[in-house]
Amino acid sequence: MPPAHQDPQGHMDKTLNARRLSWMCSMLPDVRRGFWLDAQLGTLACWPEQVLAAEDVKAIARLAHRQQALTQSQLMLAGKAYAVMAQPLQADLGVLVFVLESGAKPASFQRLLAWACEWLEQLLQSTEAQATAPDLLFDYLNGAQYHSQHAAAPQGADKAALHSLERAALFAQQHWGLDCHFVTRSQGRALGKSVPVSLSAAERDTVFASAPESGELADYQGVLAGRRYSGVVLAAGRGSDRTLVLFCNCASADGRASTLMDSQRKQLQLLALLVCQHERSMRHSPTISWWRKTRYRVALAASMLMLIGAMPLEYRLSTGVTLEGGEQHAVVAPFDGFVGEVHYRAGDQVEQGTTIMAMDTRDLLLAGQKLQAEIDEFQQQYRRDLAGRELASALVWRERLQQSRIQLQRVQQQLQRALVTAPFAGHLISGNLNYKLNAPVSQGEVLYEIASLEGYRLLLEVAESDIRFLAPGQRGTLQLRSMPQQALDMRVTRILPVPLRESGAQSYLAEAVLDTEVVGLQPGMEGIAKVGVGQHSLAWISFHHLIDWLRLQWWLWTP
Structure with missing residues (x-):
């Protein structure tokens, strides 16, 4: 009999082939374009439908068909390099060519591609009568109408809202009597209309131990919640992110578990694609979704910043401050001289008129005595010349006498100012002359600073x-x-x-x-x-x- 993908006249059913290729491209990760070519490199199906196979794609398909092995290459599209994988099908069923998105992982893609090709080969190589069984799951996942004998399939739920894995669980439960359980390290959940089973931590560890790391289908025989189950288990992910899907049924009354037929196992192998795709979509968001989420988050953050930025607040100007007394003066040296006595220093409190320090007056006293002697001498000379009627000489002595008296008066004023007193009651805020005893100071030099107490x-x-x-x-x-x-x-x-x-x-x-x-x-x-x-x-x-x-x-x- 002709293969299942041909009608009785031997022509290709391009609509069915396009639908199968479309489903495979949607389930395989990171597929940008897909092509199904026959042995003569004629096009059986394209995805998207409006895209035709280029000569470069046909050349890669020709090489894969000649070698009868998976072939990897690169394809330039719009100046950008993309990975290309070509997988020949058995029995001259053609070649599948997939153009992958940039950043795709070829290793994980090859395993999923092998499962998809095995399902497609089993589907196409079956007889027409046998092909209806493998096609049931394919049609169900694509939302197709069944034959009247399957009209009892559940239709109450919104198909657009159901995940592919959930729909596959409904199919397995209705047609094969298999319950489907989605198991993680922390919990287990029944999918579709499966009977819930409460798994303990030890039972989850046992199920995980029975599933190979490679993600292949494996037989499962074990006891869950006190009852013996038989079925298959398949895994996705690694480490703490590993997830399992368990298809199983309860043992019969004699204690033996019913075995799965080969056709059932072939179709359950197809479900590995669903599991891996489900697990991948849960952990890795597509680029466009990430961008959309980022745009929304950026827009929301910008709106919040604009609202916060527009809030009116009182602007408070920050500045450094120094506290000073209400009245503050500098105490300076009254004349050029030397520090004689120091009675107070910075930090002391003084009253008005209190002597803070005294200048050394020894030199002033000597100068005063010298000037007094000169005055006495000049006065005697002046009187002598005046008595002898020497008027010119008398005038000279009188001028010298006046100059000496002025100098003596200045020395006496300096002696009076030698005692430095506080102009008002307050605190000495600077000045410490203890280490300047007998040191010279200049007139006007700041010796202390005093601040009032009020x-x-x-x-x-x-x-x-x-x-x-x-x-x-x-x-x-x-x-x-x-x-x-x-x-x-x-x-x-x-x-x-x-x-x-x-x-x-x-x-x-x-x-x-x-x-x-x-x-x-x-x-x-x-x-x-x-x-x-x-x-x-x-x-x-x-x-x-x-x-x-x-x-x-x-x-x-x-x-």
């Missing part, structure tokens, strides 16, 4: 790019390094037009005062202040400095 002021060092946002009257919060647990309220009083340049960055000073009195403050304390300067969006707060910098760079480099 009131404090804050000096804010504001960056040049942020000074435009600051204005008198704005309020903020201050945290000192010595009191990080306490937030102090403050208020800006004025902006000082005093530029500072440190480490190449320019900044300006602003003054502020505390709204409340705080115990434990000391001049010189430092901290960080945050001043509220108005409402702005979160995006503006985060990126306005970067935008300003880009504007300057654009202005710099544009002609």
Whole structure:
């Protein structure tokens, strides 16, 4: 009799062949194009149907047919290289040629291709009467209508929503009386209308041990949930991701399990394609699905960022702060001389008029005595010349006498200023002259800095790019390094037009005062202040400095 793929007149049933090739291409992973050529390289079927076999494809098919072995090659399509596999079928049934997607794994594809070709050969080499049985599963998976004797097949479920493996389980249960169980390392699940079986961990390990690592069909005989079962088991994946599909039926009353016929085993071998494809699709998403998911996730993330960025918040300007006394003065050397006595140093509290230190007055006393002697001598000479009526000489002595008296008066003033006193009550915040005893100092040299005990002021060092946002009257919060647990309220009083340049960055000073009195403050304390300067969006707060910098760079480099 003619092969099953021919009608009684001997012509090819191209519609059925195209449907079989289409099913194989959809089940085999990473197939871009598929061709079924006869022994004379005539086209029996193409997938997609509008694509015809090129001469390069026919050349690869010719080589595979001549060698009667799986042939691998490469094909250039639109400037890109794709892997090509050509598998000859037995008994001059033709050659299957598949063009694979880039990134496909040829090793795993070869095993699945061998199973698919074995199913197709068994289907085509059967007689017409025998061919109806192998075709049942193929038609069922493709949603075809059955012969009237199979009209009782379950039709209530939505076929478009059922997975191929689930539909295959329904077929095996109805036509062969085989229950189908999908087993993982953690659980087992009955597919289709199979009777659920609760598997223990030990029983799952036993089933896994009976399935070969190669993924081939293997016989199974064992006890599940207290009952003996017989069937076949096939596996997919490796390691912790390994999954099993068990087709089995319960033993008969005499304790013997019914055996599977060869035709059943041939069709169950086809189900290996379903299992592997199912397991692969569960772990590896197609590229287009990944891209779509990525696009949606990126769009969702962008929308959320836009909503968050548009949220209005109070922009709080952060700046460094130094605490100073409300009144602060420098104590300087009254004249050029030497340090004589030191009574206080930095950190001490002094009262108004307290002598802080004294200059060495020994040289001044000697100079005063010398000038007093010169005055006495000049006065005697002046009187002598005046009595002798030597008027010209008397005038000279009088001028010298006046100069000496002026110098003596200056020395006496320096002696009065030799005692350096505190201008007001306060703390000495700098200055330690203990190590400068008898050391020379210049007039106007800063010896101490004293801050009053009443009131404090804050000096804010504001960056040049942020000074435009600051204005008198704005309020903020201050945290000192010595009191990080306490937030102090403050208020800006004025902006000082005093530029500072440190480490190449320019900044300006602003003054502020505390709204409340705080115990434990000391001049010189430092901290960080945050001043509220108005409402702005979160995006503006985060990126306005970067935008300003880009504007300057654009202005710099544009002609």
